[in-house]
Amino acid sequence: MRETFDEETLKEGQSRLLLTIATAPGKDNIDTSYNMTEISKYVDFFNVMAYDYAGTWSTIAAYGSPLYSRLSNPQFSQANSQNWTMNYYIAQGAPKEKLVMGIRGAGASFTLKDPSVHDVGAPLIVGGGKKGSVRKLQGHLAYYEICSDIIAKDATTVWDDEQKSNYAFLDDQWVGYDDPRSVVEKVNFAGNLGLGGVMFWAFDYDDFTGTVCDNGSYPLLTAMKNAALKYTPEEPSTSTVEVTVAPTPSVITQRPSINDGTFKLYEVNDHGVVHSFSSLITLLCLCMILCLIH
Template sequence: MRVCYYTNWSQYRPGHGRFVPENVDASLCTHIIYAFGKLVGNTITNFEWNDEQRYSEVMKLKETNPDLKVLLAMGGWNAGSLPFSKMCETLESRSEFIYSSIAWLRQHSFDGLDMDWEYPGRRGGNETLDMENFNRLLQEAYTVFEEEAADTGREKLLLTAAVAAGQGNIDGVYDIPEISRYLDFIAIMTYDFHGGSWLNITGHNSPLYANPTQYDPTFCMSWAAEYWVQQGAPRDKLVIGLPTYGRTFDLKDPSNNGLGAPSKGGGPTGPYTRESGFRSYYEICDLQKEGGITRWDNISKVPYYTNDKTGMWIGFDNKESIYYKMKDVVLKENEEFAGIMIWALDLDDFNATSCCQGTYPLIRYMDDLLKLAENGQPFPGPPDGTGCGSGGGDTGGESGGETGGESGGETGGESGGETGGESGGETDGCDAASFCKTMGDMTYPNPTNCSMYYNCWGGGGMCDVCNDGLYFNDAIKGCDFKENVNCSA
């Protein structure tokens, strides 16, 4: 199984970073998940002004891959938790959501619904009730989807979920045996473990194994995948998340550039993705060609890039790290998982503009390894060095091995990207404790920063910030494009 996310905001990127459905190679995916729809009250609607056009364009990909399934994702980090918590509160509100989902999905020819609630009982959700209400939502949706298929003679709509990888956002959030009964597959978001937008020491975005320098030894793919199994999820329903991007840091001292090195925050925005602390794989390839060193962490089995002149530090994935993740986790002999989930199509070098490895070099390599396994072929050796020459390839520069740098201790939070945690980005100047002290359990805009907002509950709360240059829209209690928000801060 190859589950590929398509993002509806990547169409707004400049130049060769712009990504639309015609850029998708449908042969690389068994499932495409369109991210995201919008929850308004208890009903689904489009998020972007041209979503319905884009839906049709994605559906046309079935002409080249007739077996392709296309699902609509609801949620994501920027959508917050509170709207989903409210929707799940009662049988009536859940029923309204489920029946509106069927109508919307059938109207636009989707094959299923992907729930990406980040996270039940967290980020302003109801800590007491959300887990059980999420169980109820999935059980009721499963039942109604079955009934609708029986009544109409149509294929049953798929029901899937994207779930957290960090223990703090798993325990008390998901009743894993129960949700596994109703979901067709469960995608573990095994990325965004460390990033400069929410941590003050460097660390890998998606380590295969924990490095001793990281503050939480459970923040790695191997631990997360096995923990979900130990807690009751069947391997044949679990797909493992693989990122096609990196998380960046702005080093305090460019000469102290190992793992666990002090950081001032997220690195500068990339020319195409335009988000602080974040770079697509093709943007990372461009940086490698300009200079710097790419090192290999032989403990975590992932690379990282540093540049002493700019102070940039990036934890990312390349073919070599993909190889070990597939070999040691996804396709481990006698312990295989159902497949992979890719975030996201638009972040690989889809146009072959930057990495000297053809189109979709990372995703195509994932697909190649899966096909070998499906055809009963032995697992190959590690990939040969690839890239654009000296300094720009996957292993250019010196070998890092165990690269150290002093640990910065506990800094809190799991993630500020798509898989969430305690912060969605940099929240300096946001005092949630004072603001939320007298406020009700609700999400509120920050009056001094259009991108920032407060999640208040129980007299306390936390600060969050919208990613991707979005503003907080109080009308929908979530992040939105600037043109849709009346903000004068």
């Protein structure tokens, strides 16, 4: 496919097509699915789906897409965080500039066994939280559903500084989620780590009407865009996980990188189409996504 794409550039009037891949988190998924150094020779970038670390299968309350691992609680796997995932990709040989970290606009919701025990790590009834009022999915709430079904009904909301995430609880319902504050944390993290950019899954998870969460239309995407535009490099976070793996060979390829040195924001819609905005907020490209979900 890469060779076929490259052949098209030899035809008059044809621009270079991008070949991208959507990849999973989780050490087992990564180890059994991806030869990073070989894949890197052919793809322009990896869309790393750095979410779904918790879900309807979970037995304790946890975030679906935490930025950092919960080192304070031994019940939690260190590998269940975006920080660990992105560092593991790099350690396995994926070029930083080809890595795009996924941020999800939906939260993992749960039903507490005991409503009086509602901290992160609280025991759950396996199966997820109640169905959302709009999308009717159990254990999976879009951001606007979190605002309307949980927060607007006088839920207690908590900012978790250890994992840079939010959670809210109302009676026996518990949901971990991203808001504009946590999204900005993630954009800055990706920039400090030297990644190629961030992506968002998906437009219809955000408060697209701007009538539910009281933050204007598309508050999560807007926060991502503004953070990317304002991003300035800082010293790498001292909490970055050091991942020890076997040495991997250097990637040798003559194919040019599409990264021009600017930090980018990507949005993947439900049809697998990527929209990318550079720091000039211009439409960069429409990309083909090959979804390899192990």
